[in-house]
Amino acid sequence: MLYSPLIMSILEVLIYTVSMLLIVAFVTVAERKTMASMQRRLGPNIIGYYGLLQAFADALKLLLKEYISPTQANIFLFFLGPVVTLIFSLLGYSVIPYGPGLAISDFNLGILYLLAVSSLSTYGILLAGWSANSKYAFLGSLRSTAQLISYELILSSAILLVVLLTGSLSLTVNVEVQRAVWFILPLLPIFIIFFIGSIAETNRAPFDLAEAESELVSGFMTEHAAVIFVFFFLAEYASIVLICILISILFLGGYLFSPLNSFIISVIHLFSF
Structure with missing residues (x-):
């Protein structure tokens, strides 16, 4: 019981951080769709419905990519x-x-x-x-x-x-x-x-x-x-x-x-x- 406030604080921060990262992921897709519309292109439209999962595909690609420094x-x-x-x-x-x-x-x-x-x-x-x-x-x-x-x-x-x-x-x-x-x-x-x-x-x-x-x-x-x-x-x-x-x-x-x-x-x- 002594650690319950600490655990709740950690859970709040985790939920908050994950929510913000998900919002950021979909903002990238929204920007790419907007720019594509302005430039008379389709933009991302393959991964997921209307390309909504494109951000997760990009993140997976970058995570698995070989790192060169x-x-x-x-x-x-x-x-x-x-x-x-x-x-x-x-x-x-x-x-x-x-x-x-x-x-x-x-x-x-x-x-x-x-x-x-x-x-x-x-x-x-x-x-x-x-x-x-x-x-x-x-x-x-x-x-x-x-x-x-x-x-x-x-x-x-x-x-x-x-x-x-x-x-x-x-x-x-x-x-x-x-x-x-x-x-x-x-x-x-x-x-x-x-x-x-x-x-x-x-x-x-x-x-x-x-x-x-x-x-x-x-x-x-x-x-x-x-x-x-x-x-x-x-x-x-x-x-x-x-x-x-x-x-x-x-x-x-x-x-x-x-x-x-x-x-x-x-x-x-x-x-x-």
């Missing part, structure tokens, strides 16, 4: 970089409130915690690019780091304006304050700036210069392959989902007006009578 690379830092980036990308989800009390850790400095964690993930990119002992990977890591730091200042400034309205660094308080009106209405210019900065922060087109596709390389991930490439891949899309959730919390009322929350409130009111 540069002979002159710093192997320890070469492996540590992707792990650091993935860990700090997933740590940001621990303070996200999906409903009243539905968060792993709902403390008063949630916004400050998110800013700190997102900043630390930059070190993984630097380590990966430098330790590969490749000029393409090193230049890619410098480009990516410069872009992340530059647009992070824009995101931080926009978030500070929201904090001035709420008077709190808590994400839950930020959501509850928007019961009267969403912040996107009084802060529409700030929302547009934040949205553009979010696209740059997640390396989406047209801000995907860090990958240097014109040079036919993958930026800081040029020398990475197989399993450790999966870490970078998951970290990138986990950051995309996290920034989308953050936009919803800061400007679109968060969980207040979600269909699931409305259904739960309706059921509670029904049984209260």
Whole structure:
């Protein structure tokens, strides 16, 4: 009985992490289908119904792929970089409130915690690019780091304006304050700036210069392959989902007006009578 709180905490983290990884997997499929539609292609449509299981096929291929590392690379830092980036990308989800009390850790400095964690993930990119002992990977890591730091200042400034309205660094308080009106209405210019900065922060087109596709390389991930490439891949899309959730919390009322929350409130009111 003494270990039951510890076991419950471990189960919560496991369920949370697996759910996030599944969401990230299907986001990759959604992006590939969207890009295919824009380019008048079919996209993934073989594995599973309408190609929905394509992400699992890609993950299996990368897990079974033979790993090749540069002979002159710093192997320890070469492996540590992707792990650091993935860990700090997933740590940001621990303070996200999906409903009243539905968060792993709902403390008063949630916004400050998110800013700190997102900043630390930059070190993984630097380590990966430098330790590969490749000029393409090193230049890619410098480009990516410069872009992340530059647009992070824009995101931080926009978030500070929201904090001035709420008077709190808590994400839950930020959501509850928007019961009267969403912040996107009084802060529409700030929302547009934040949205553009979010696209740059997640390396989406047209801000995907860090990958240097014109040079036919993958930026800081040029020398990475197989399993450790999966870490970078998951970290990138986990950051995309996290920034989308953050936009919803800061400007679109968060969980207040979600269909699931409305259904739960309706059921509670029904049984209260």
